[in-house]
Amino acid sequence: MIRKPSFGPAASALLGLFSLSPAQAADEPLSLDATVVTAARSAQTLRDSLAAVSLIERDDIERSQAQSVPELLRQVPGVSIANNGGHGKSTSVYLRGTESDHVLVLIDGVRVGSVTTGTAAWQDLPVEMIERIEVVRGPRSSLYGSEAIGGVIQIFTRKGGDGAPKPFFSAGYGTHDAYTGSAGVSGGNAHGWYSLALSSEDTDGINVKSPGTSGYENDADGYRNHSAALRAGWRFDNGLELEGTFLRAKSHNDYDQVNRRGTAGFSANADGEQNVVSGRARFSPLAFWQVTLQAGRNEDKSDTYQDGSFYSRFDSRRDSASWQNDLTLAEGHVLTLGVDYQREEVNGSTDYDEDSRENNGAFVQYLGEYGRHDWQVSLRRDNNEQFGQHETGNIAYGYALTDALRATVSYGSAFKAPTFNELYYPFYGIPDLEEETSHSVEVGLAGTHDWGHWSLNAYRTKVDDLIVYDSSIEGPANIDEARIRGLELVVGSRTFGWDWSANYSLLEPENSGSGDNDGNELPRRASQMFNLELDRRLGDFAVGATLHAEGRRYDDVTNDNELSGYATVDLRGEYRITPEWRLQARVANLLNADYETALGYNQPGQAVYFTVRYQAL
Template sequence: MNVFFPAAGCGRLLFSASFLALACSAPALAQSEAGPVSLDEIVVSATGTPTPAREIASSVTVITAKDIEQQQRRTLPQVLATVPGMNIVQIGGPGGQTSVFMRGTNSNHVKVLIDGIEANDPSTPNRSFDFGSMLTDDIERVEVLRGPQSGLYGANAMGGVISITTKRGEGPPKATARVEAGSNGTFNQSAGFGGGDDRFNYAFNVAHFRSDSTDVTPPNIVPPGRRINPNAFDNYSYSGRIGVALNDTLTLNWVGRYQDGQLRYTGDTGFPSRPAPYRSLQNYAQAFTRGEVVWDPFGGRFVNTFGVSYTNQDRATRTANGTTGILGLPTENLGERTKIDWRGNLEIVKGHNLLMGLQYERERLDTASLVASNGNKAAYLEYQGNIQDRYFLAANIRHDNDDSYGGHTTYRIAPAVIVPGTETKLKASYGTAFKAPTLSELFIDYRPGFNFYGNPNLSPEESRGWDIGFEQPLLEKRVLFGATWFQNDIDNLIVQNTARTSYANIGKAQTKGVEAFAALEVSPQFRIRADYTFTLAKDEVAHQELLRRPRHKASATAIWTPTDKLTVSATLLYVGSWVDGNRDFSVARMNAKGAALVNLAAEYKATDKVTVFGRIDNLFDKRWENPVGFLVPGFGAFGGIKVAIGG
């Protein structure tokens, strides 16, 4: 592992020393609310119902609003960067297109849910979710569930599921506001208002993120004399949720989210290409909403949820002269999804539950060259059992019936046992999953201008995956460590046919590796966690490693709370080398260098209502390309103030 200390960074080191001096000058250690490493944290995504982490066999990482606030992560890619089993690839800093590769699977093999609403984008050719534009101000928790999950979640959950939950109003009315400024022309603001009790809750949030001078183009690939333009990102996000208990058995819930913005970035010209002398503009607007009726006629024994959700995602890309796309191809895309669902959670007897559900979903794609839609119906059933608080099992099965490819059945089984005496948790899982062909892959047609067209006879991509591992608590749960071995075998991958005129199910891949972690509470005021992931992802047809899957990834985070007013955090992220193409893929395969990045953050509660904060990103100004041809943002210093009223 290499940590970089450039000689030119002396000023930054002095700044950092001053930053840390704030922590060292704090009063004597005070008692903190931090407790021992907990195995009883609640997890929802693994089984679809709130379950203590101790009882879960699946590999899940939970990131809370407190974690996000302590480390001052302002965008979703920053939140996910240190999660084990995942590689984050962002093209050009804040707002840039961001892909997540989970356990070596493709970026479109991850299902993303926001408050239970599927967020994967039908307007994109591969139906992947672009994480780059999502802000974190209203996020309550993020759960990252790894491994094949189609038995509960259906299509696109081959690598796993990322479930995002926004904040729910609680307690007396409370208003918050935050302002932050810093490097790269960054200026961020957010405001929130919420409250609630057993009968009525509400929460609303508005956030604005702007950075107008992020350098992302490597100077060595720019023609001599050509100007290098920075990226500029401007985003507005609005969200709200309301819950009303009409009586003891009937509750109404609503959640909504809208965000729009623009990204100015340097495109390419020619082939082999060079960065253009002007910036392109991408505008986007995204809307997500869901309404629910929760009927609980038997005091929690059989809870029924009836829901309707709708998403609308609109993107348009234009170059400086007003044209759209590359070579004149249209890039103004609108994707819509409507879903109607019922979910029933039945307690058979204490410790034994059935989760069942029905879904109907319809997707629609509208572009300049294609208007298409597709429907899907599904039913699923899951059993969850707890025997003597030592033996745990979750098993599910699901059948999807699609207008395009017909029926598909998937399942998953995940047992765990807590060994008496040592309290070691032994866990394993096996599951199947699939990814449905996208509307573009099925129906796109660029003829006669280009001899490329969709294939309506495509079948789903399919996978089988398993993992096995352990978790061991020690010293009254103040130490927790564990490891998990995983493997996925993927068939029928959708790739271009040999004639490069359409798509075909001719790809195969295998991904395997190890995820390991250790968490230590040194004292009530000081906690450390380290994660390591080894991943080997291979194309089984070409017998080559898959692109953008580093073999080695490691991270370490330390949180220090010397007083009840001051919190300091430090994070180290190491990503090893991997195989990538160059910026325009005129060189299809090349070795991409890894790097180590260090981030620092601190916040101080000046009063019960006022908090001042600051952070440093990329402390040693590592100019690292991820992906090749695009620099991660360099050294950045940021600071601001947060105010709370009421509550």
């Protein structure tokens, strides 16, 4: 269940809309004090944020009984998922119709993802290690630099709190011999906090491809993942705060594959590894001045095997560092100044003409408010070793028409540097590709009332020099322009004791450049998406349901291969044995819908999962 999101560049009233959690009582006041940090690179409440933010918290993750991060994200408005064959298989996330590598992904403040493909390994991120997820929709290059054309998704690992050590535990079993387990402990005191967690999952999986499709093998394609996370920090008496985080996820994946010779490669499998480590220091030299220093490293590793022998290795590494200064000029007025450094490097069995590059960025932001008005203005300059300088900016303005109604408008520019694969992969990359640039405009109107909440937001994004796969050259190419128009409608309330929320997204992602594909839809984005969540607690019991529906999409830029729309229904239930122990059950894809989100790749049918959870109080 998604909780406390804000839609459109929104603040007070709009953000208040989504503060009602399905687990809250009807007479509970709306909470506007949940803290988010991604939208402005500094802590602010949902009440104060002017960005389009969706917040998924730990309670929401456990209540939804989602098995993966993509399952959680597909409930967020504007998010479309393309998956290559079920749980653990390669997954692409499209945010507001932009490309899958137009989403900047952060874990505990560290930029993550493969520097060769430009995307994160969503399927390998362990859901049991996550404390919360913040999804910011709309351009954010003015704060983060390259990639943030569609938005930013930041994942925070579990964080301990005050009190004695509190162990937690979960174990589950489901269809396709799916085993899951997690265990850990967290705690802290007035000065420090810590959390240590382990998780594991193993499933036989499904046959990712259908008979007659290229690379088909008559077998189930399994998946295995073992993960560990550690997060600890200490706050000294003088206000200095130090924190370190570590996350490792190691996976083994079986799949059906076509090798470079265009023939089926049998017994294909891959061993993957994701490592994220970071250190952060925060202190205040003066009462109005807060300094944050952070450094981190992300490693994305993959060894693939085919036909019984080693096939390829890709090891990518990204080192990053930042220095940020937040200056509180007056109440409600904050000036932020900062610089970023990043170095990307790729190693492995494939030789690239260029295997490393650096980027330096400097940014400034001003957050202000006066009466019914508030605004956010940010500017950034990036100096990329390969593509030179880029200037990007954002401006957002909100006006409270009444205490219950708010209007917003925003504009933002962004850019994306081509990936190493697009530039230098042998017999594929094009070294003279242009970087992608974008301009976005958004307007929104939202209200919160005694009966519930609603919001309506419309946006338009134009991407110049969009990089797509060109079958005529069997490689990447720039197209002149792509235009994306979208509409998001959200509503939620409590009716007859049921807490419910729904969102509808309408997309028109169009290739508007010259050439044969002018006017075609961009591939693998669903043109319509609808989500409905229902939840109710009955004493020690809780029940819920999710309806997820998507319209048709095309799998290719020529729009020759159309994938039909589909709808899935999930049911879930929970029994609280004691305040610490819970039993959970879930039926996924209750009606056994048969569908594809990527051409030739199956999706799981009906599946049943059982989980037992323990959390010390």
